[in-house]
Amino acid sequence: RKEVEQDPGPFNVPEGATVAFNCTYSNSASQSFFWYRQDCRKEPKLLMSVYSSGNEDGRFTAQLNRASQYISLLIRDSKLSDSATYLCVVNTGGFKTIFGAGTRLFVKA
Amino acid sequence: DVKVTQSSRYLVKRTGEKVFLECVQDMDHENMFWYRQDPGLGLRLIYFSYDVKMKEKGDIPEGYSVSREKKERFSLILESASTNQTSMYLCATLSILYEQYFGPGTRLTVT
Numbered sequence: 001r002k003e004v005e006q007d008p009g010p011f012n013v014p015e016g017a018t019v020a021f022n023c024t025y026s027n028s029a030s031q032s033f034f035w036y037r038q039d040c041r042k043e044p045k046l047l048m049s050v051y052s053s054g055n056e057d058g059r060f061t062a063q064l065n066r067a068s069q070y071i072s073l074l075i076r077d078s079k080l081s082d083s084a085t086y087l088c089v090v091n092t093g094g095f096k097t098i099f100g101a102g103t104r105l106f107v108k109a
Numbered sequence: 110d111v112k113v114t115q116s117s118r119y120l121v122k123r124t125g126e127k128v129f130l131e132c133v134q135d136m137d138h139e140n141m142f143w144y145r146q147d148p149g150l151g152l153r154l155i156y157f158s159y160d161v162k163m164k165e166k167g168d169i170p171e172g173y174s175v176s177r178e179k180k181e182r183f184s185l186i187l188e189s190a191s192t193n194q195t196s197m198y199l200c201a202t203l204s205i206l207y208e209q210y211f212g213p214g215t216r217l218t219v220t
Contacts, residue, residue, distance in 0.1 A: 006168060032207040043199055043211035044152075087152075091207040095159060101151040 001026055003098045006088050010104040017078045021103045023088030024070045032091040033064055035073045037084045038102065043088055078107045113212035115200055128187040130215050134198030140203035141183040142198055143175060145196040162193045190219045
Protein backbone atom coordinates (compact mmCIF):
# COMPACT_ATOMS: atom_id res chain seq x y z
CA ARG A 1 0.00 0.00 0.00
CA LYS A 2 1.32 3.43 -0.90
CA GLU A 3 1.90 5.82 1.97
CA VAL A 4 -0.17 8.52 0.29
CA GLU A 5 -2.81 7.60 -2.26
CA GLN A 6 -4.77 9.78 -4.62
CA ASP A 7 -7.14 9.12 -7.46
CA PRO A 8 -5.06 10.07 -10.53
CA GLY A 9 -8.13 11.25 -12.44
CA PRO A 10 -8.36 13.01 -14.75
CA PHE A 11 -11.32 14.95 -13.52
CA ASN A 12 -12.97 16.79 -16.38
CA VAL A 13 -15.38 19.47 -15.18
CA PRO A 14 -17.09 22.49 -16.73
CA GLU A 15 -16.34 26.00 -15.59
CA GLY A 16 -18.32 26.89 -12.51
CA ALA A 17 -18.52 23.34 -11.23
CA THR A 18 -17.57 22.18 -7.76
CA VAL A 19 -15.02 19.40 -7.62
CA ALA A 20 -13.56 17.46 -4.70
CA PHE A 21 -10.43 15.38 -4.33
CA ASN A 22 -9.64 12.95 -1.57
CA CYS A 23 -6.32 11.60 -0.44
CA THR A 24 -5.62 8.83 2.05
CA TYR A 25 -2.47 8.34 4.10
CA SER A 26 -1.26 5.25 5.89
CA ASN A 27 0.89 6.58 8.73
CA SER A 28 -1.31 7.49 11.67
CA ALA A 29 1.58 9.45 13.18
CA SER A 30 1.54 11.94 10.30
CA GLN A 31 1.61 15.46 11.58
CA SER A 32 1.35 18.00 8.79
CA PHE A 33 -0.74 17.98 5.67
CA PHE A 34 -0.73 20.08 2.53
CA TRP A 35 -2.14 20.47 -0.93
CA TYR A 36 0.19 21.53 -3.71
CA ARG A 37 -0.65 22.56 -7.23
CA GLN A 38 1.58 21.67 -10.17
CA ASP A 39 1.13 23.09 -13.65
CA CYS A 40 2.41 21.20 -16.65
CA ARG A 41 6.24 21.20 -16.78
CA LYS A 42 6.47 23.49 -13.75
CA GLU A 43 7.42 22.98 -10.14
CA PRO A 44 4.89 22.13 -7.40
CA LYS A 45 3.66 25.15 -5.49
CA LEU A 46 2.07 25.21 -2.08
CA LEU A 47 -1.67 25.72 -2.40
CA MET A 48 -2.67 25.42 1.22
CA SER A 49 -1.93 23.74 4.50
CA VAL A 50 -4.57 21.49 6.01
CA TYR A 51 -5.34 21.96 9.67
CA SER A 52 -7.36 19.77 11.99
CA SER A 53 -10.03 22.45 12.06
CA GLY A 54 -10.09 22.70 8.27
CA ASN A 55 -8.85 25.53 6.14
CA GLU A 56 -10.56 27.78 3.62
CA ASP A 57 -8.94 30.15 1.14
CA GLY A 58 -11.38 31.75 -1.25
CA ARG A 59 -12.82 29.04 -3.47
CA PHE A 60 -10.64 26.34 -1.93
CA THR A 61 -11.48 24.36 1.20
CA ALA A 62 -9.31 21.66 2.72
CA GLN A 63 -10.37 19.22 5.41
CA LEU A 64 -8.53 16.67 7.52
CA ASN A 65 -10.09 13.54 8.96
CA ARG A 66 -7.56 11.95 11.28
CA ALA A 67 -9.83 9.09 12.33
CA SER A 68 -10.20 7.90 8.75
CA GLN A 69 -6.77 9.15 7.70
CA TYR A 70 -7.76 11.21 4.74
CA ILE A 71 -7.61 14.79 3.59
CA SER A 72 -9.79 16.47 1.04
CA LEU A 73 -9.71 19.48 -1.24
CA LEU A 74 -12.87 21.15 -2.48
CA ILE A 75 -12.77 23.67 -5.32
CA ARG A 76 -15.89 25.75 -5.84
CA ASP A 77 -16.78 27.72 -8.96
CA SER A 78 -13.97 26.14 -11.00
CA LYS A 79 -12.02 28.38 -13.36
CA LEU A 80 -10.12 27.43 -16.48
CA SER A 81 -6.98 28.48 -14.62
CA ASP A 82 -7.59 25.78 -11.99
CA SER A 83 -6.57 23.15 -14.54
CA ALA A 84 -3.49 21.52 -13.03
CA THR A 85 -2.32 18.51 -11.08
CA TYR A 86 -3.06 18.62 -7.36
CA LEU A 87 -0.62 16.86 -5.06
CA CYS A 88 -1.52 15.64 -1.61
CA VAL A 89 1.47 15.96 0.72
CA VAL A 90 1.99 14.50 4.17
CA ASN A 91 4.81 15.14 6.59
CA THR A 92 5.42 12.46 9.18
CA GLY A 93 7.76 14.61 11.24
CA GLY A 94 11.14 16.09 10.53
CA PHE A 95 12.49 15.46 7.06
CA LYS A 96 10.05 12.82 5.98
CA THR A 97 7.67 14.32 3.44
CA ILE A 98 5.56 12.03 1.28
CA PHE A 99 4.02 13.23 -1.97
CA GLY A 100 1.00 11.67 -3.57
CA ALA A 101 1.19 10.97 -7.27
CA GLY A 102 -1.32 13.73 -7.98
CA THR A 103 -4.82 14.19 -9.31
CA ARG A 104 -5.21 15.82 -12.71
CA LEU A 105 -7.96 18.36 -13.14
CA PHE A 106 -9.16 19.76 -16.44
CA VAL A 107 -11.67 22.60 -16.36
CA LYS A 108 -13.46 23.12 -19.67
CA ALA A 109 -15.17 26.19 -21.00
CA ASP B 110 8.83 35.12 -0.19
CA VAL B 111 11.00 32.05 -0.32
CA LYS B 112 13.12 31.95 -3.37
CA VAL B 113 14.76 28.79 -4.62
CA THR B 114 16.74 29.00 -7.81
CA GLN B 115 18.33 26.31 -9.93
CA SER B 116 21.29 26.82 -12.20
CA SER B 117 19.68 25.65 -15.43
CA ARG B 118 16.14 25.17 -16.72
CA TYR B 119 17.20 22.84 -19.53
CA LEU B 120 20.34 20.77 -19.89
CA VAL B 121 21.48 18.28 -22.50
CA LYS B 122 24.43 16.03 -21.68
CA ARG B 123 26.08 13.00 -23.19
CA THR B 124 26.28 9.58 -21.60
CA GLY B 125 29.26 9.34 -19.27
CA GLU B 126 29.57 13.07 -18.62
CA LYS B 127 29.75 14.41 -15.08
CA VAL B 128 26.81 16.72 -14.46
CA PHE B 129 26.41 19.38 -11.79
CA LEU B 130 23.03 20.77 -10.83
CA GLU B 131 23.06 23.67 -8.44
CA CYS B 132 20.38 24.99 -6.14
CA VAL B 133 20.43 28.18 -4.11
CA GLN B 134 17.90 29.38 -1.54
CA ASP B 135 17.62 32.72 0.19
CA MET B 136 15.45 31.90 3.20
CA ASP B 137 18.00 30.45 5.57
CA HIS B 138 16.21 27.09 5.67
CA GLU B 139 18.21 24.30 7.26
CA ASN B 140 16.87 21.46 5.16
CA MET B 141 17.25 21.06 1.43
CA PHE B 142 16.22 18.26 -0.90
CA TRP B 143 16.78 16.92 -4.38
CA TYR B 144 13.98 15.08 -6.15
CA ARG B 145 13.46 13.71 -9.58
CA GLN B 146 10.06 13.59 -11.19
CA ASP B 147 9.10 11.21 -13.96
CA PRO B 148 5.71 10.63 -15.60
CA GLY B 149 3.75 8.03 -13.71
CA LEU B 150 6.30 7.80 -10.89
CA GLY B 151 5.71 11.09 -9.12
CA LEU B 152 8.34 12.78 -7.00
CA ARG B 153 11.16 10.59 -5.74
CA LEU B 154 13.69 11.74 -3.17
CA ILE B 155 17.33 11.40 -4.20
CA TYR B 156 19.17 13.04 -1.30
CA PHE B 157 18.56 15.58 1.39
CA SER B 158 20.68 17.71 3.66
CA TYR B 159 19.80 18.95 7.13
CA ASP B 160 22.88 21.07 7.69
CA VAL B 161 26.08 22.22 6.04
CA LYS B 162 28.18 19.20 5.09
CA MET B 163 25.46 16.86 6.34
CA LYS B 164 23.56 14.67 3.92
CA GLU B 165 21.32 11.65 3.91
CA LYS B 166 20.34 9.27 1.15
CA GLY B 167 16.80 9.36 -0.04
CA ASP B 168 14.92 6.63 -1.85
CA ILE B 169 16.94 6.56 -5.07
CA PRO B 170 20.52 7.75 -4.41
CA GLU B 171 22.29 5.38 -6.79
CA GLY B 172 24.26 7.22 -9.45
CA TYR B 173 24.07 10.53 -7.60
CA SER B 174 26.03 12.41 -5.00
CA VAL B 175 25.49 15.77 -3.32
CA SER B 176 27.46 18.58 -1.82
CA ARG B 177 26.50 21.21 0.71
CA GLU B 178 29.40 23.47 1.51
CA LYS B 179 27.27 26.50 2.37
CA LYS B 180 23.85 26.68 3.95
CA GLU B 181 22.22 28.33 0.98
CA ARG B 182 23.64 26.05 -1.69
CA PHE B 183 22.95 22.37 -2.37
CA SER B 184 24.43 20.67 -5.40
CA LEU B 185 23.46 17.43 -7.08
CA ILE B 186 26.14 15.57 -8.99
CA LEU B 187 25.65 12.87 -11.56
CA GLU B 188 29.00 11.13 -11.55
CA SER B 189 28.58 9.51 -14.95
CA ALA B 190 25.33 10.44 -16.62
CA SER B 191 23.23 7.69 -18.11
CA THR B 192 20.13 7.81 -20.30
CA ASN B 193 17.94 6.56 -17.45
CA GLN B 194 18.80 9.75 -15.58
CA THR B 195 16.90 11.80 -18.12
CA SER B 196 14.32 13.48 -15.93
CA MET B 197 13.04 16.64 -14.29
CA TYR B 198 15.17 17.48 -11.26
CA LEU B 199 13.64 19.57 -8.51
CA CYS B 200 15.36 21.18 -5.57
CA ALA B 201 13.35 22.09 -2.48
CA THR B 202 13.73 23.57 0.98
CA LEU B 203 11.72 22.86 4.11
CA SER B 204 10.35 25.58 6.35
CA ILE B 205 9.87 25.28 10.09
CA LEU B 206 6.18 24.66 9.33
CA TYR B 207 7.16 21.66 7.20
CA GLU B 208 6.20 23.42 3.98
CA GLN B 209 8.37 22.54 1.02
CA TYR B 210 9.38 25.23 -1.45
CA PHE B 211 10.60 24.19 -4.84
CA GLY B 212 12.92 25.66 -7.41
CA PRO B 213 11.75 25.88 -11.03
CA GLY B 214 13.32 22.55 -11.93
CA THR B 215 16.00 21.43 -14.36
CA ARG B 216 14.91 19.30 -17.26
CA LEU B 217 17.91 17.10 -17.99
CA THR B 218 18.25 15.05 -21.15
CA VAL B 219 21.07 12.53 -21.41
CA THR B 220 21.78 11.32 -24.91
